[in-house]
Amino acid sequence: MTEANNIFNAVPCTFCGCLCDDIIIEVDGNRIVKNTNGCAISKERFIGHAENRCLEPTVSGKTVSLEKAIERAVEIITSSKRLLIYGLSSTENDAQREAYRLAELTGSVVDNTTSVCHGPTILGAQESGEATSSLAEVRHRSDLVIYWGANPAAAHPRHIPHYIRQPGEYIKDPKNDRKIWLIDIRETTTARMVDRFIRIEPRTDLEVIQTLRALIRGHKLDVSQVGGISIADLEEIAIAMKSAKYGTLFFGLGLTQSWGRHRNIDAAIRLIQDLNAHTKWGLLPMRGHYNVSGANKTSTWVTGYPYAVDFARGYPRFSPGEYTAVDMLARGEADALLNIAADPVAHFPRSAVSHLTKIPVINIDPKINMTSQVAEVNIPAAIAGIECDGAATRMDGLPLYLRKVIEPPEGVIPDRDILRMIIKSLEKVMK
């Protein structure tokens, strides 16, 4: 890696779970002026990083010093009986670790955005194990790649061009040596980038997966179609999957959040296990936020559980559906929210948002978002991977070091340092 003047090479892009680490960033003074190799989203993230920034701490809409904002945050936390700490997927691993420290100190519930995206993936993996691989392995070896319920063209723009359409050690000519399929309920933009699009009827993912499993195991079926696909076509798909030398199934929220949820993932894992009796297959989730995988790993490392963790009894307990943020809010259980690097008001269902607007909210985020509009305390943070360093985990579990390429706005510090300030003040008042 070389670094000359104001050019930063090999910068990981902190937007989506691909964490593309070949971005070249050009800085003029303290301004990012060029992003080479990044997709359109990445260019917007880096070049437009100053847009819509939250620059000063506020309490009830009034600008205050950082110390005053921390003081009010500490008051809210100490008067709360059931604090919910949420977010963490768009920040770096050290900030996540501090959030878990704070949860343990205060006996709070801490959840990350996994509970509204790939939570079922984790539950499925806990039930059935995991046959996984790395993105590099896929690029070098995979001759059949299937996306199921994912739209990388929109959500992970470089996933196909950067990892899948590139030649690898054993895939010299990816256009001919590797086939890319998409299974989805609608013809998305990704359908135009793949070799074959297979449309299934909505909410039939589980039936289609189980049918493929039955066919791969050699069973005869006495129905003519499943999920809108004829049995003849499903037999042909099953044979193609068994004939691949190295297959990879990438899946997105179209699978995790459709009918069946974690049962879909459980079935997909078992499909991969069935295929592994014949050939080599791996399964990988298309993780959305750039460090949602890190949020799970940090949580598991610190508490033993990946998300939805309650410290009320002084030790961690895991219960999705009970300690997940949407459920805690929709039940009216949380009496204060500490939100870090997420926008629950924009993404949560109305019942959860309705309660959220009735409780004090402390919001730590670099940008003004919908949650900052309802938060009593807003504390601006430096953007990880642009204005501060750190570590994050790619969708396949590979940890990457994030780079600082410019200084944050004056007085703005990283999430981890804001959380450390809160913890320090809490330790004093809780003595």
Ligand code: SF4
């Ligand atoms: S695909 Fe994702 S990580 Fe890669 S450059 Fe685009 S937004 Fe960034």
